[in-house]
Amino acid sequence: MALQFFNTLTRRKEEFYTIHPGEVRMYCCGPTVYDFAHIGNFRAYVFTDVLRRYLQYKGYKVTQILNVTDVDDRTIGGSQKQGIPLGEYTEKYKQAFFEDLSSLNIKPADVYPEATAHITDMEALVKSLMDKGHAYENKGSIYFRISSFPEYGKLSHMDISGLKAGARVAADEYEKEEVADFALWKGWDEKDGDVFWETEVGKGRPGWHIECSAMSMKYLGKHFDIHTGGVDLIFPHHENEIAQSQAATGEKFVNFWLHNEHLMVEGKRMGKRFGNYYTLRDLLNKGYNPIAIRYLLLATHHRQQLNFTFDGLEASKNALQRLYDFVDNLKIVKEGKNNPQVDEIISKTTQGFEDALDDDLNVSEALGVVFNLVKDINRLVEDKNISKADAEKVLNLMNGFDSVLGILKREELVLDEQISKLIERRSKAREDKDFKLADQIRKDLEAKGIILEDTPQGIKWKRKM
RNA sequence: GGCGGCUUAGCCAAGUGGGAAGGCAGAGGUCUGCAAAACCUCCAUUCUCCGGUUCAAAUCCGGAAGCCGCCUCCA
Numbered sequence: 288m289a290l291q292f293f294n295t296l297t298r299r300k301e302e303f304y305t306i307h308p309g310e311v312r313m314y315c316c317g318p319t320v321y322d323f324a325h326i327g328n329f330r331a332y333v334f335t336d337v338l339r340r341y342l343q344y345k346g347y348k349v350t351q352i353l354n355v356t357d358v359d360d361r362t363i364g365g366s367q368k369q370g371i372p373l374g375e376y377t378e379k380y381k382q383a384f385f386e387d388l389s390s391l392n393i394k395p396a397d398v399y400p401e402a403t404a405h406i407t408d409m410e411a412l413v414k415s416l417m418d419k420g421h422a423y424e425n426k427g428s429i430y431f432r433i434s435s436f437p438e439y440g441k442l443s444h445m446d447i448s449g450l451k452a453g454a455r456v457a458a459d460e461y462e463k464e465e466v467a468d469f470a471l472w473k474g475w476d477e478k479d480g481d482v483f484w485e486t487e488v489g490k491g492r493p494g495w496h497i498e499c500s501a502m503s504m505k506y507l508g509k510h511f512d513i514h515t516g517g518v519d520l521i522f523p524h525h526e527n528e529i530a531q532s533q534a535a536t537g538e539k540f541v542n543f544w545l546h547n548e549h550l551m552v553e554g555k556r557m558g559k560r561f562g563n564y565y566t567l568r569d570l571l572n573k574g575y576n577p578i579a580i581r582y583l584l585l586a587t588h589h590r591q592q593l594n595f596t597f598d599g600l601e602a603s604k605n606a607l608q609r610l611y612d613f614v615d616n617l618k619i620v621k622e623g624k625n626n627p628q629v630d631e632i633i634s635k636t637t638q639g640f641e642d643a644l645d646d647d648l649n650v651s652e653a654l655g656v657v658f659n660l661v662k663d664i665n666r667l668v669e670d671k672n673i674s675k676a677d678a679e680k681v682l683n684l685m686n687g688f689d690s691v692l693g694i695l696k697r698e699e700l701v702l703d704e705q706i707s708k709l710i711e712r713r714s715k716a717r718e719d720k721d722f723k724l725a726d727q728i729r730k731d732l733e734a735k736g737i738i739l740e741d742t743p744q745g746i747k748w749k750r751k752m
Numbered sequence: 753g754g755c756g757g758c759u760u761a762g763c764c765a766a767g768u769g770g771g772a773a774g775g776c777a778g779a780g781g782u783c784u785g786c787a788a789a790a791c792c793u794c795c796a797u798u799c800u801c802c803g804g805u806u807c808a809a810a811u812c813c814g815g816a817a818g819c820c821g822c823c824u825c826c827a
Contacts, residue, residue, distance in 0.1 A: 298756090334827090359825060443823085444755065445823065446754075469823095524825075546827090548819070551821095583764095586765075591757095596763085599763080605776055609776095620806090655773050658773090659773080665790060729788095747810075
C-alpha cells in the first residue's frame with residue numbers, strides 16, 4: 288500500500304507525494320508561549336512527531352518547522368500583569384515548552400522560528416499584499432480583503448457570506464470593510480504598551496496569522512508539502528494563512544493539510560478556557576511517567592477525539608511495561624537454535640506495521656501489530672525455540688518500530704551500592720532458604736521503586752513505573 | 753441557525769461489504785519456595801436504536817436518539 292493521508296483540504300485520503308523528490312517540508316503550528324502548555328496541546332506535537340518520524344522511517348529527508356508565537360494579546364497581557372518585558376515573560380514558557388517536548392521524547396524540529404524575530408519578513412509580506420490590492424489600511428491597522436480572494440473558505444468548507452458579527456467579534460470590527468476580513472498588522476494601541484515595531488506598514492505588531500505565512504515560506508519555500516495543527520486551527524487560522532500566502536505569491540501554498548482532533552476531559556475539550564486541563568508538569572509531579580503519557584497521546588488515531596482519564600493513563604503505563612518486559616526478556620535469550628519462523632514473523636509484522644501507518648498514520652492498528660509480535664515471539668521464547676541471533680533480529684525490528692513510536696527509550700538504570708548490597712543479601716537469604724528475609728528485602732526494595740524478579744536466568748530487576 | 757465528526761466488551765481502541773485486531777482490567781491453569789514475568793484457556797453470536805439495499809452489513813442508504821467540535825487570535 289502506498290502512503291496516504293487524510294487531507295483536510297479535500298476531506299479525503301490522498302496518496303502522498305512530495306514536491307521535491309525524497310524530501311518533505313513540513314510546518315507545524317506551535318504554541319503561544321503565554322503559559323505552560325497542557326497535554327491537549329501536546330497531543331498535536333506528539334502527532335507531528337510521529338508523522339515526521341514515520342516519514343523519516345520511510346526514507347524521506349524531512350525539514351520540520353515548528354513556530355513559537357511570542358507576541359499576541361495573551362503574551363502582552365501576561366507580561367504587563369507581571370510588570371516584566373515581553374521577551375522575559377515569554378522566555379520562561381518557551382524554555383518550559385522545550386523541556387516538555389524533551390520529556391515526551393519529541394524530536395527537535397529543524398527550526399523553531401519566533402514571531403518577534405521575523406517582523407521584517409512579515410512586513411514584506413504585508414507590503415506585498417497591499418501592493419496587490421489584497422489588503423487595506425484603516426486607522427493604523429492593515430486588514431486582508433477577503434473579497435479579493437475567491438478561494439476563501441475552501442479549507443474549512445465554510446460559506447463566509449453567512450458569517451455575521453456575533454458574540455465573539457471584537458470591538459474593532461467596525462474598522463473593517465467586511466466582518467470576515469482579518470488583521471494582518473495591528474496598529475499600536477495604548478494597551479500594547481512598549482510592544483510595537485516601527486515598520487513601513489506602520490507602528491504596531493503583527494496579526495496572528497501572518498507569522499505562519501511569513502515564517503513557513505521563509506524556511507520552506509512558497510509551496511511546501513505538509514502543514515499540521517489542531518482542528519481548531521482550520522478556521523480561521525489556516526484558512527487565513529492560505530489566503531495571505533496564495534494572494535501574495537500566486538502559487539499553491541500547501542499540498543497536505545493534516546489536523547489532529549482534540550484531547551477531551553470528561554467529554555469536553557481540554558482547554559485553558561474551560562479550566563479542565565492538566566499540564567505535563569501537573570502529571571509528572573503526580574509521579575506519572577512521561578512516556579506513558581506519550582503512549583496515551585499517540586495510541587489513539589489522530590483524527591479521533593481522545594478522552595483523557597487517569598485509568599487510561601494507568602492502562603498506557605501497563606501496556607508500555609509489557610513492551611519493556613518483552614524487550615528485556617529478548618535481551619537475555621541465550622542459547623537456542625535458529626528458528627526460520629522468526630523471519631516469517633518479522634516479515635509479516637513489518638508488513639503489517641507499515642501498512643497500518645501508510646494508511647493515514649493508523650498508530651492504533653500499528654500497535655496492535657506490535658503486540659501480536661510480542662505474543663508470537665514470547666511463545667517461542669517460552670518454548671526455548673529461538674536463538675540469540677533471532678532475538679537480536681527481533682530487537683532490531685523493535686528498534687526500527689521505535690524510531691517511529693519513540694516509546695522504548697528508557698533512562699539507563701544504575702543501581703546504587705546500597706541497593707546492590709540488598710540484592711546480594713537477598714540472594715544469600717534465598718540460598719539459605721530464609722524466605723522470610725528474602726521476601727522482606729524484596730518488599731523494601733519495591734518501596735524504593737525497584738522490582739525484583741527471580742528467573743531461571745538469574746535475578747532481574749527493573750524500575751517501577 | 754450553518755458546517756463537520758463520533759457512538760464497537762467493565763474501561764481504552766482498530767476495523768468502510770464475507771473472519772469482531774490489539775491493550776488494560778478480570779477469571780482459571782502451567783512455571784515458581786512465594787511472587788513477578790512469560791505461556792495456555794476463558795472474557796462482544798455481535799457493533800446506540802429502528803427501517804432499507806444485498807446471497808452477505810459494525811461497514812452502504814434513510815430515519816431517530818445521545819455526545820462532541822468549528823462558526824474571528826484556541827493544539
